[in-house]
Amino acid sequence: MTSPLTFPITVDIVALTVIDHALHCLVVRRGIDPYRGRLALPGGFVREDEQTHQAAARELTEETGIAPPGHLEQLRSYGPLGRDPRGPILSVAYLLLAPSFSPARAGGDASGALWHPVDALLTPSSPLAFDHAAILADGVERARSKIEYSPLATSFCGPEFTITQLRTTYEAIWGSPLDPRNFHRKATKTASFIEATGETIREGAGRPAALYRLAPGVDETAFVLDPPLRRPASPAPASQEKGAPPPSAQQ
Amino acid sequence: MTSPLTFPITVDIVALTVIDHALHCLVVRRGIDPYRGRLALPGGFVREDEQTHQAAARELTEETGIAPPGHLEQLRSYGPLGRDPRGPILSVAYLLLAPSFSPARAGGDASGALWHPVDALLTPSSPLAFDHAAILADGVERARSKIEYSPLATSFCGPEFTITQLRTTYEAIWGSPLDPRNFHRKATKTASFIEATGETIREGAGRPAALYRLAPGVDETAFVLDPPLRRPASPAPASQEKGAPPPSAQQ
């Protein structure tokens, strides 16, 4: 057998957070060609002696100053053809759900990193370079699906949170309002999800809210919510691919 | 920036079918080192000027003589480190669900291809080379998840099938028995799933069964089953990651 063809491999990170009740994605402004000056997902080439998930963590820190606070989940691979003007390059995409107090805007290799509203990045004329709009769309769909049956949404909330904070997180990711009373009952009654700390917190007017934390011994990424928190039916369900499940996939 | 490091890229195909009420996977016996003589998933190196899914279809045909009868769904990527003694190699895995009458045992580059029971390939001392046991496990989990909310299980059944044939397919993939009466009602009442042909077929003793086909205009891979056909709860749920959906789906 002849020596096999080789390809450069990149990683791209879809890092999501919730700011002001809206889903935001971490993007960098490219300092080099191609697509110099355009927005792009953080990422870069895989080096020798590292796995793709290690490259994703390294590039995220290098380009944005953010150390992955949680779990990097692989989305899928893209390419190698037709996605980079420099030639065939395979890219492996990763998803990260970060708390909203992550150090945004930390600088690095790229000309600044910032949280950008997802809605503005997914328009038909997306400002994102390469095929990053498609990658982002897959990442958002994965996040929407994953929080249905895993406690992963608590990753956005910090160590302690109120039920309302958790609910507004779900609303921001799913993009649809939820009934506060039914959500409260569902969140507090579901096993292996959250537990009360016993503390309460006052936030402006109204009755103080009880504080909760992730239930002990629960992996945020495990599929433990049974029955799941199902998102409301969308009016116009976009064609879906399930990279995972769950729930949740295809290409 | 210096010229980036490059890697060989392979594809591996998890092709599943149902034979004698048991899930089987298409494997080849390796004719070359490393792992000469061991069983492995069909696959090979990605060439210039092809996408990974095209490489998967090409390798499947070359090694097993089987042209992908349906949809090749990307599972995820693996590596590049620690999975091949020849050095760092990234592999992109694909999933294919094939009807049981696919031409098994067709020869090719490798020393023969055959359908092998999945159970025997997933033991702790798996006969599979490389990390193919882990890839197969991910593929089986994706298949189990995907048939919950897509009509994909009909891919195993051929163009026309009885409700009992469809149910035994679900039972083989999920590995657990289902109530025939409840399954019948669920399958026939769910919209955008199957439709009666009007014909019946006699199979040994008992009342003849009505024949059904996939509902017209339905993409087998779309997430159209609402509510989904949920699989029975497993006694010992293995740790899951959803490559796609259904749930699930991730990696």
Next chain:
DNA sequence: TCAAAAGTGTTGGGGCTACACCCATGG
């Protein structure tokens, strides 16, 4: 007439949606 497989009816439980209602606080 009986066994076997296909297919239908029914019943009880649980989760969910929708909403009425009560609780605890600030102004």
Next chain:
DNA sequence: CCATGGGTGTAGCCCCAACACTTTTGA
């Protein structure tokens, strides 16, 4: 006292598991 948000109760709907029962065939 009232506005504001936190939290509980409940009624009706739908789905589902379980299983009794009917239908249609071969032997």
